[in-house]
Amino acid sequence: MHRTPAxxxxxSGRNGTLYTGVTxxxxxxxxxxxxxxxxxxxxxxxxxxxxxxEVHEVVESAIVREKRIKEWKRAWKLDLIERExxxxxxxxxxxxxxxxxxxxxxxxxxxxxx
Numbered sequence: 001m002h003r004t005p006a007x008x009x010x011x012s013g014r015n016g017t018l019y020t021g022v023t024x025x026x027x028x029x030x031x032x033x034x035x036x037x038x039x040x041x042x043x044x045x046x047x048x049x050x051x052x053x054e055v056h057e058v059v060e061s062a063i064v065r066e067k068r069i070k071e072w073k074r075a076w077k078l079d080l081i082e083r084e085x086x087x088x089x090x091x092x093x094x095x096x097x098x099x100x101x102x103x104x105x106x107x108x109x110x111x112x113x114x
Contacts (some may be wrong), residue, residue: 005062007054009081010047014088017045018077024059030092048100050092052081080092
């Protein structure tokens, strides 16, 4: 899997906020998302669960696929995830990652808009 082009979707939780991306290092990118190392949208909305990915032979086809998926309606993305991952499992665990711990909330803290 290392250095293989892939399109992926990260989520904040089941039916939560979705982030679609492309990478040539899915393991490394999953780690970055899980650890909050990538500033921006996915970090702001807690998109840490790898809920879908698709491996490609060349990066160019992965980029084309990512751009198409980003144009999709949300319902289509949900259908894509649920066809292959109906329980919204964190697929990063299948790649060797430890399960994520549930987020810690403090009294009075509001949840993500996700």
